[in-house]
Amino acid sequence: MVLGSAVAYATLGSKLGRKSLLIGAAFGTLPDLDVLINFGGDVENFVYHRSFSHSLFIQLLLSPLFAWLLLKMNWAKCITMTRWSAGIFLILSTHSLLDNFTVYGTQLLWPLSTYPFSISSIFIIDPAYTLPLVLSCIALCFARMRPHAQLINTSALVISLLYLIWGFTAKYYINSKIYQALNQKTSHSHILKARRLRLILCCGALWLLLSKVIMRFMYLCLMKLKTLIFNFTLQKTRC
Structure with missing residues (x-):
């Protein structure tokens, strides 16, 4: 979530300001919503988590659609369709790539391959990685820190x-x-x-x-x- 906020602020913050933190948090959480899907059992739920929702191909296809939907809102029209699509894809893809560093495995190339890529170099919840991003997001919430x-x-x-x-x-x-x-x-x-x-x-x-x-x-x-x-x-x- 905090990685999504940081990526969103880096790509969209110059236009949206602090609102980009919420956008990044929302889209950064989106891939993990597959936990709400029952794939048929505990084993299946474990295996198919981080499958289609974490696929770079699916994210690349869905990003323009999400951008098109956002552009229906007046506050989002200050950013072009191309920039919205690129920003959303970066938020989604960095989530999947970060999961790739953990031990569970992430099907980055689904549906072409169901191989669970896993570098296994950090914990599922790693405070050493998350803490700088959390502090940054907190600091960005204060208007006086905008410069x-x-x-x-x-x-x-x-x-x-x-x-x-x-x-x-x-x-x-x-x-x-x-x-x-x-x-x-x-x-x-x-x-x-x-x-x-x-x-x-x-x-x-x-x-x-x-x-x-x-x-x-x-x-x-x-x-x-x-x-x-x-x-x-x-x-x-x-x-």
Whole structure:
């Protein structure tokens, strides 16, 4: 939801302002409404969740339709059909692509393929990813922050993107090291097992260390953002 709001503000905010946050939240939630559909049983509901509603092809086809419907409203006519379509598609597709980083699997290419793509590098609910976007959306709700709105929103998107890149890179690095260790051949099996164990422990320690470093970096960035918002608010109050 907050990712949809951030993407909507980045693409439509210059015309719609804070209203784009609501638009992004609504369309950002839309793909997950397939949980309301009963596919025939618990197993089927689990398998077919994140199928057609998360398909990039379906989203690409539906975006112009949603744009056409929105343009029936007077407040939406300040944005062209092309920009509406592109903005809605980005909101929907970024939702699906983000789900692709979790463990459940997302059928991005449905109906051409029902393969559940899954990078499995972040949790289903990951506060480290979500927190910058939440704080950004809260800040954008204040009219006094409008001069810095695009900078705040872009910074939150960049921080969240860097977290995804770091998670993917760290997972790939650790997996490659483990697979490399498992594929090594040696006549001394007990020595090999000990080396594998040490490697796994070192990789685990590295993962924890990198996690602490990235969380510390994000914390410092958020504190800096909080200070800027406070100073700006204080200055406006004095004026």
